[in-house]
Amino acid sequence: MTSPLETAERPQDMKRIVIEPLTRVEGHGKVTLLQGKNRNIRQARLHITEFRGFEKFIQGRPYWELPVLVQRLCGICPVSHHLAAAKATDMIVGAGELTPTATKIRRLMHLGQTVQSHALHFFHLCSPDLLFGFDDDVQHRNITGVIEDFPDIARQGVLLRKFGQEVIRVTAGKRIHGTGAIPGGVNKSLSLDEIRYLQDDIARNIGWAQGALELLKNIISEHYEHHMQFGTIQSNMMSMVRDDGAFELYHGGLRAKAVNGDTIFDHVDYVNYNDYIRESVKDWSYMKFPFITSLGEEEGWYRVGPLARINNCDYMRMPLAETERQEFMALGNGLPVQSTMAYHWARLIELLYCTEAIAELLCDPDLVRKELRIQGNLQGSGTGVVEAPRGTLFHHYEIDERGIVEKASLIVSTTNNNQAMNESIRRVANQYLDGNRLNEALLNHVEVAIRAYDPCLSCATHAMGKMPMELNLVDASGELVDRLEKRVTGRIMRTI
Amino acid sequence: MNGTAKTAPVLILTYGNPSRGDDALGPALYDLLETHQQKTGELAEVEVLTDFQLQIEHTVDLEQREYVLFVDASVSCAAPFEIHELQAERDDSFTTHAMSPASVLAVFKQVNHHEPPPAYLLTIRAYEFGLGRKMTEQAKANLELAFRYILAKPW
Numbered sequence: 001m002t003s004p005l006e007t008a009e010r011p012q013d014m015k016r017i018v019i020e021p022l023t024r025v026e027g028h029g030k031v032t033l034l035q036g037k038n039r040n041i042r043q044a045r046l047h048i049t050e051f052r053g054f055e056k057f058i059q060g061r062p063y064w065e066l067p068v069l070v071q072r073l074c075g076i077c078p079v080s081h082h083l084a085a086a087k088a089t090d091m092i093v094g095a096g097e098l099t100p101t102a103t104k105i106r107r108l109m110h111l112g113q114t115v116q117s118h119a120l121h122f123f124h125l126c127s128p129d130l131l132f133g134f135d136d137d138v139q140h141r142n143i144t145g146v147i148e149d150f151p152d153i154a155r156q157g158v159l160l161r162k163f164g165q166e167v168i169r170v171t172a173g174k175r176i177h178g179t180g181a182i183p184g185g186v187n188k189s190l191s192l193d194e195i196r197y198l199q200d201d202i203a204r205n206i207g208w209a210q211g212a213l214e215l216l217k218n219i220i221s222e223h224y225e226h227h228m229q230f231g232t233i234q235s236n237m238m239s240m241v242r243d244d245g246a247f248e249l250y251h252g253g254l255r256a257k258a259v260n261g262d263t264i265f266d267h268v269d270y271v272n273y274n275d276y277i278r279e280s281v282k283d284w285s286y287m288k289f290p291f292i293t294s295l296g297e298e299e300g301w302y303r304v305g306p307l308a309r310i311n312n313c314d315y316m317r318m319p320l321a322e323t324e325r326q327e328f329m330a331l332g333n334g335l336p337v338q339s340t341m342a343y344h345w346a347r348l349i350e351l352l353y354c355t356e357a358i359a360e361l362l363c364d365p366d367l368v369r370k371e372l373r374i375q376g377n378l379q380g381s382g383t384g385v386v387e388a389p390r391g392t393l394f395h396h397y398e399i400d401e402r403g404i405v406e407k408a409s410l411i412v413s414t415t416n417n418n419q420a421m422n423e424s425i426r427r428v429a430n431q432y433l434d435g436n437r438l439n440e441a442l443l444n445h446v447e448v449a450i451r452a453y454d455p456c457l458s459c460a461t462h463a464m465g466k467m468p469m470e471l472n473l474v475d476a477s478g479e480l481v482d483r484l485e486k487r488v489t490g491r492i493m494r495t496i
Numbered sequence: 497m498n499g500t501a502k503t504a505p506v507l508i509l510t511y512g513n514p515s516r517g518d519d520a521l522g523p524a525l526y527d528l529l530e531t532h533q534q535k536t537g538e539l540a541e542v543e544v545l546t547d548f549q550l551q552i553e554h555t556v557d558l559e560q561r562e563y564v565l566f567v568d569a570s571v572s573c574a575a576p577f578e579i580h581e582l583q584a585e586r587d588d589s590f591t592t593h594a595m596s597p598a599s600v601l602a603v604f605k606q607v608n609h610h611e612p613p614p615a616y617l618l619t620i621r622a623y624e625f626g627l628g629r630k631m632t633e634q635a636k637a638n639l640e641l642a643f644r645y646i647l648a649k650p651w
Contacts, residue, residue: 075548158552175546
């Protein structure tokens, strides 16, 4: 399934176009487009040029520090790392099945994380793309434009995000650096006051999630064909599901489906993920390229995250979300939905699911019980997997007899989507670049395609129309032919 | 989501990653101030918060405040620290995962339809931001001076 554009024949005959972010916060990426003599795009690569050194950061630390320590890997989704590490350390302490209170408090925390992440993405990161279209004036197509034109949406986004953060604070004990999940359980249950506090806002938040979804569907229906074909690729899908096939974010088996909807593997115990997934390395990126082992590197790459989760599950337990899922799946006429822009739609179905699930969990009496922790015999290794907002997140640790981490292996969500993002960029580049003069439209379209995945790269999550980028057109001999810079103000300048 | 506690008139909002070398300056100042409050009972009119980075929900933290002080590490300010007044400003950080204080004020203004409280940015000179690195000695010295400055300030 790998595009023939990735490794072009006779690259010396081509021109090279580089889109390079100018800042680096959580990561640093650039896009290179290699142009052939006929001016069509022959190669497209999303490079990740910052080596993060996560594993080295973790090695040498005691296992009991992991759930807190790993939150510092990433300021964008620390709770996902917190819970994946906590699940791995559950195995290390031989905890087996946790108490109902511990499991439900962790689930609640994870739902809060997903709400705040998805709310931020829709209301403040991608809504300008969707509300104003990709070709709207850059100065208008940003959050300022959204706030001015849709003031209620902007406010709802702030408060939904805040609600998710409050769920995290209540369950994790702190707004950040929470210690809620510990090896074998949690360190506190909820009080009735805390539950009532969160319940105060939940009905309103469900309504806002429904409203956002309706708005998105209206936007897509107005330009249906455009949204369905933009950056669309054909990929396998991988996600976690419950034992009965239900949608799942916190704990379950791994399921992978092929483009034609056939099952590649199902209900795989994630402890054995290494038997099903491998990673390849390419010399032009620090980010690895995972693939399904049985299909091989060329055919086995896959997508994770909201689109994969909605495509893969058999049903969703929450009634409003399930109705929306059925409508969404009808788009595929029996096959997985492959539109890259459908990520946004799937993400909002998940947002609705999470608000409903939070409402349900807040009525559960187990949340206030005091059976918090299980411990058994210390094990030499542990694996924890969760469905983070951006997709499946793997943590694996091996410890020595003192409990010190000797080996740490992480596959983060964005890495799982690495090949898919490259494929979508190739598709967009082929659609929108034909010639040797760079333009703003190309920059915008590449940004929109990357952002649909909500990757954890600063370049991809920067402001609409303001994602700091440098776009270079260089021929095979190294001569700079053209260059556009997008400044921090959002202003685009030709600098050659 | 305002909770039940009375809102302190002064907010000191620090931010940074404690495991990225001198980026820990903001969270370290938070720790110092929180400990000081607990030990002495002073700074009763001040609420101190910390986060990895600024984001849209922090506009809610600004509500009902009379004064806001953002605290960040900076490799470009003069040592030991600088302080300057902020204005709401639409800059590049809108809709990113890491907003600037000025853009937080701008979002506040736009979603609340009134001016944000007076706000200042305290930047502490930093030198090294590598993942897993310890805070440099120079940054620690700058932190101590910034801490003393805040304690000496009549809140």
